[in-house]
Amino acid sequence: xxxxxxxxxxxxxxxxxxxxxxxxxxxxxxxxxxxxxxxxxxxxxxxxxxxxxxxxxxxxxxxxxxxxxxxxxxxxxxxxxxxxxxxxxxxxxxxxxxxxxxxxxxxxxxxxxxxxxxxxxxxxxxxxxxxxxxxxxxxxxxxxxxxxxxxxxxxxxxxxxxxxxxxxxxxxxxxxxxxxxxxxxxxxxxxxxxxxxxxxxxxxxxxxxxxxxxxxxxxxxxxxxxxxxxxxxxxxxxxxxxxxxxxxxxxxxxxxxxxxxxxxxxxxxxxxxxxxxxxxxxxxxxxxxxxxxxxxxxxxxxxxxxxxxxxxxxxxx
Amino acid sequence: xxxxxxxxxxxxxxxxxxxxxxxxxxxxxxxxxxxxxxxxxxxxxxxxxxxxxxxxxxxxxxxxxxxxxxxxxxxxxxxxxxxxxxxxxxxxxxxxxxxxxxxxxxxxxxxxxxxxxxxxxxxxxxxxxxxxxxxxxxxxxxxxxxxxxxxxxxxxxxxxxxxxxxxxxxxxxxxxxxxxxxxxxxxxxxxxxxxxxxxxxxxxxxxxxxxxxxxxxxxxxxxxxxxxxxxxxxxxxxxxxxxxxxxxxxxxxxxxxxxxxxxxxxxxxxxxxxxxxxxxxxxxxxxxxxxxxxxxxxxxxxxxxxxxxxxxxxxxx
Numbered sequence: 042x043x044x045x046x047x048x049x050x051x052x053x054x055x056x057x058x059x060x061x062x063x064x065x066x067x068x069x070x071x072x073x074x075x076x077x078x079x080x081x082x083x084x085x086x087x088x089x090x091x092x093x094x095x096x097x098x099x100x101x102x103x104x105x106x107x108x109x110x111x112x113x114x115x116x117x118x119x120x121x122x123x124x125x126x127x128x129x130x131x132x133x134x135x136x137x138x139x140x141x142x143x144x145x146x147x148x149x150x151x152x153x154x155x156x157x158x159x160x161x162x163x164x165x166x167x168x169x170x171x172x173x174x175x176x177x178x179x180x181x182x183x184x185x186x187x188x189x190x191x192x193x194x195x196x197x198x199x200x201x202x203x204x205x206x207x208x209x210x211x212x213x214x215x216x217x218x219x220x221x222x223x224x225x226x227x228x229x230x231x232x233x234x235x236x237x238x239x240x241x242x243x244x245x246x247x248x249x250x251x252x253x254x255x256x257x258x259x260x261x262x263x264x265x266x267x268x269x270x271x272x273x274x275x276x277x278x279x280x281x282x283x284x285x286x287x288x289x290x291x292x293x294x295x296x297x298x299x300x301x302x303x304x305x306x307x308x309x310x311x312x313x314x315x316x317x318x319x320x321x322x323x324x325x326x327x328x329x330x331x332x333x334x335x336x337x338x339x340x341x342x343x344x345x346x347x348x349x350x351x352x353x354x355x356x357x358x
Numbered sequence: 359x360x361x362x363x364x365x366x367x368x369x370x371x372x373x374x375x376x377x378x379x380x381x382x383x384x385x386x387x388x389x390x391x392x393x394x395x396x397x398x399x400x401x402x403x404x405x406x407x408x409x410x411x412x413x414x415x416x417x418x419x420x421x422x423x424x425x426x427x428x429x430x431x432x433x434x435x436x437x438x439x440x441x442x443x444x445x446x447x448x449x450x451x452x453x454x455x456x457x458x459x460x461x462x463x464x465x466x467x468x469x470x471x472x473x474x475x476x477x478x479x480x481x482x483x484x485x486x487x488x489x490x491x492x493x494x495x496x497x498x499x500x501x502x503x504x505x506x507x508x509x510x511x512x513x514x515x516x517x518x519x520x521x522x523x524x525x526x527x528x529x530x531x532x533x534x535x536x537x538x539x540x541x542x543x544x545x546x547x548x549x550x551x552x553x554x555x556x557x558x559x560x561x562x563x564x565x566x567x568x569x570x571x572x573x574x575x576x577x578x579x580x581x582x583x584x585x586x587x588x589x590x591x592x593x594x595x596x597x598x599x600x601x602x603x604x605x606x607x608x609x610x611x612x613x614x615x616x617x618x619x620x621x622x623x624x625x626x627x628x629x630x631x632x633x634x635x636x637x638x639x640x641x642x643x644x645x646x647x648x649x650x651x652x653x654x655x656x657x658x659x660x661x662x663x664x665x666x667x668x669x670x671x672x673x674x675x
Contacts, residue, residue, distance in 0.1 A: 124460035143441035
């Protein structure tokens with residue numbers, strides 16, 4: 042699968058996302074349009090299209106499911122940004138910053154119903170797709186709830202953390218693949234294998250995100266890192282560091298609160314010298330291998346799906 | 359239909375609403391339990407049960423749909439209370455007051471997915487029920503959006519107002535009846551008539567609410583009235599008053615901002631002496647008659663539905 046095809050898929054999704062909801066009150070149509078045109082990598086709907094196509098379905102037939110997944114994802118971003126007090130998303134002010142919290146809550150709620158309406162256009166297996174979607178929605182809420190609970194919990198284990206990111210990130214990627222499989226109407230066993238593949242990709246993706254956040258020099262990453270350090274947000278690397286070197290990491294966090302650049306340099310050095318970064322890299326690699334093994338012996342053309350894992354892991358921000 | 363039966367239905371709903379979601383993170387299970395046990399008249403799910411029974415379905419079969427409607431209704435309350443900055447609901451602190459805004463947003467989101475999961479248990483017509491539910495969800499969001507837009511719009515007409523309350527209140531009652539009809543699997547024509555009946559009851563209910571808010575002496579009503587007057591929230595009676603006696607009503611609102619008791623007395627007197635209260639009463643009566651006429655010539659035992667309109671209109675708070 043070449044980048045050209047990915048770009049073609051992305052363009053198709055971007056074009057289809059414009060003017061998706063134009064008939065309602067302005068205080069909904071405007072922010073919804075703003076969010077859906079706000080950009081993003083569109084990884085989830087691309088996964089839906091790739092999965093459906095790999096299983097033999099036409100791209101056109103899987104578009105409603107793909108759009109539904111992307112709208113669901115954006116719903117979570119709009120609401121999470123309020124909770125996390127993030128003021129920038131995709132290089133533009135978040136909805137609650139540009140409008141207000143009330144508009145942002147309502148924008149998310151309405152987007153959810155638009156995503157569900159979109160899913161009803163899916164054919165066949167629309168009822169099954171709704172069930173999968175609703176399950177995914179609850180998982181995302183539970184993941185976000187755990188993420189917030191962890192902020193004030195100093196004893197989060199790696200297992201608890203993995204469960205949280207599975208719910209918050211993995212299930213939504215799993216849902217994206219599963220809906221693609223449902224469009225293609227493949228056997229349940231194949232569908233579940235594709236879902237599990239995507240869930241594991243999601244897990245690897247999140248831990249990679251944790252690593253990039255600390256080690257990337259990109260400005261965007263740096264910005265969210267600062268608030269995450271201050272909120273003591275749990276990440277794969279920070280949990281490992283806190284469990285193995287509690288004193289050192291706590292003193293580095295205190296330094297970061299006063300002088301961010303100094304503090305983060307100490308944290309990076311510690312993670313490199315103690316092998317915490319290397320452990321995380323190993324975990325990501327193992328998880329990707331585990332994901333790819335879900336595709337083996339599957340009566341599906343899995344070449345493009347393997348390329349998808351490459352695509353997702355090669356990003357650097 | 360006697361009160362005993364209504365109470366029996368209400369008890370059934372209250373019992374079924376306890377322990378509906380116990381397996382998730384505490385920051386979700388606790389507030390969801392708190393909201394669902396927080397009380398309320400349960401009018402919407404009672405309407406679902408009555409409609410289903412009137413159409414020949416068993417109460418037990420219509421329970422999942424009834425619960426789904428009540429959870430959807432409570433989702434709107436949790437999110438609306440954040441937007442409207444209301445701190446008390448059903449005589450207890452609202453979720454964002456007792457916990458925080460983040461918890462309240464997530465509680466609402468999770469409740470929505472629980473309501474949808476509940477609906478999947480409905481049989482037959484589950485897919486059709488989902489479509490009706492999702493349409494109702496969007497209507498409720500649009501109604502709330504218009505309601506907020508109207509706060510800063512001094513030229514809202516009665517027609518615009520009726521459209522807003524239909525979306526915000528009427529459609530949810532319509533949905534409650536429609537799901538009951540879907541459980542009973544009646545003809546579409548009957549289902550739509552029952553939906554329209556309930557939508558009109560919802561319209562009458564809301565205008566009656568507007569009237570009670572100004573003329574009731576109950577403490578609860580008085581409390582929300584105060585914030586509504588200050589926010590210049592549009593109601594049926596205030597729109598009429600502002601359009602016919604703009605100067606008098608504006609001066610009364612100014613007085614109310616400083617001395618609430620004085621201001622509200624002037625507003626009440628004006629509405630009584632100019633016939634605005636009587637007009638609203640006439641509108642409610644006409645709307646109820648219009649609603650009841652939807653039931654005529656319908657192959658449905660509509661006695662209990664007529665009693666439902668009585669029940670809803672006889673309340674005094």
